[in-house]
Amino acid sequence: MQDYPLTERLPNFAPDFLKKVGLIATDMDGTLTRHGRFTSQLLQTLEALKAANIPVVITTGRSAGWVQGLVNYLPVQGAIAENGGLFYAHGNAAPEWLSEISDRPSHRPALAQMFANLQDEYPHLQASTDNHFRLTDWTFDVGELSAVDLQRLGDRCQQEGWGFTYSTVQCHIRPLAQNKGQGLLAVLQHHFPQYPPHLVVTVGDSPNDQELFQDFQNGVGVANLQPYLDRLTYRPAYLTLGEEIDGFCQLAIALIQARPGS
Numbered sequence: 545m546q547d548y549p550l551t552e553r554l555p556n557f558a559p560d561f562l563k564k565v566g567l568i569a570t571d572m573d574g575t576l577t578r579h580g581r582f583t584s585q586l587l588q589t590l591e592a593l594k595a596a597n598i599p600v601v602i603t604t605g606r607s608a609g610w611v612q613g614l615v616n617y618l619p620v621q622g623a624i625a626e627n628g629g630l631f632y633a634h635g636n637a638a639p640e641w642l643s644e645i646s647d648r649p650s651h652r653p654a655l656a657q658m659f660a661n662l663q664d665e666y667p668h669l670q671a672s673t674d675n676h677f678r679l680t681d682w683t684f685d686v687g688e689l690s691a692v693d694l695q696r697l698g699d700r701c702q703q704e705g706w707g708f709t710y711s712t713v714q715c716h717i718r719p720l721a722q723n724k725g726q727g728l729l730a731v732l733q734h735h736f737p738q739y740p741p742h743l744v745v746t747v748g749d750s751p752n753d754q755e756l757f758q759d760f761q762n763g764v765g766v767a768n769l770q771p772y773l774d775r776l777t778y779r780p781a782y783l784t785l786g787e788e789i790d791g792f793c794q795l796a797i798a799l800i801q802a803r804p805g806s
Contacts, residue, residue: 561762562802566743567621567736568593569728569756570792572604574712574749575766578789586789589796590619596800601731603628603724605711605752608639609677622735627709627716627752628727629680633735642730643680643722655682658706658717662697672714681718686710691775709752716752724748725755745799746780747792754778766791 570576576586593600602623604611611625615632622633630639645651659682663669672683689697694710701708707718728746732739746756749769754776757763763780765773768787773779784791 561742561745562798564743565598565745565762565799566739567732568598568600568745568747568796568799569603569624569760570600570747571724571749571753571756572602572606574768574788575747575753575792576602576789583789585793587618589789589793592800593796594619596803598796598799598803599736601728601736603728603746603748603753603756605681605683605709605714605716607674607677607683608632608679610674612637612639622731624724624727624731626678626680626722627718628723628725628755629718631727631731631735639679640734641680642727643719645680645719648679651680652678652682655706655717658682658701658704659684661704662700662717665700666693666697680722681716683714683716686713686715689715711750711752723755724753725758725760728756729759745795747795748780749788751775757781764795 590600599621601621604623604625605627606625608625608630611623611632615623615634620634622631624631629643631642632639659671670685670687672685675682697715698708701717705720707720707722709716709718732744741760744760745762745764746760747764747766748756749766751772755778757780758778761781764782764784765780766784766787769783784794786794
């Protein structure tokens with residue numbers, strides 16, 4: 545396991561990148577929430593970041609339908625849905641497809657069939673209720689699945705040509721090349737070319753966020769990522785002291801305070 549000495553935990557240690565960061569790309573559930581809910585603390589923090597000219601892009605595994613509404617209510621620049629599948633810019637109801645799916649009409653039935661194949665081995669798997677609002681992936685509830693179960697499910701998906709990831713809430717069957725990191729790189733190139741990866745700080749709390757730490761050297765995990773570190777191929781450079789929204793706020797305060805004249 546990667547060791548995170550206290551001196552490398554935010555906000556006690558403010559590395560040089562805090563002064564240079566131009567954009568925050570953050571997970572939502574378990575990172576911007578407290579016990580699964582938004583709080584006034586989140587809204588105040590997002591407004592403070594906006595006032596400091598630090599744009600925020602949400603990168604979530606939530607469904608296209610959920611994110612399409614959300615992006616117009618929060619003071620963010622946009623949101624990536626379905627773990628890198630689609631991007632919604634603030635004020636634009638039309639999605640931008642990030643995942644290259646050649647045959648869209650047959651894509652969802654193929655995902656459903658892959659889920660049915662997994663149910664042959666794990667009959668108790670329950671499809672998530674939000675699948676009706678998804679375009680690029682298929683989800684089912686994590687429930688009581690163990691780390692060994694999750695590994696076996698991922699291996700099975702890969703054997704049949706699918707990608708697989710999971711968060712604290714859901715498991716995701718997805719196209720092989722689809723993930724938050726690749727989706728974010730595409731969004732930066734097309735919408736925020738002034739912010740190359742070394743000027744972006746990425747934030748997450750669970751295994752489906754690990755690609756946000758792969759090509760982004762300024763990765764930050766909120767403290768509740770700690771139990772998953774042994775399962776991650778790509779780990780963040782820093783951990784916050786606080787969990788969930790408290791950790792995100794610690795990072796936000798550090799970034800704002802590092803701004804000249806703050």
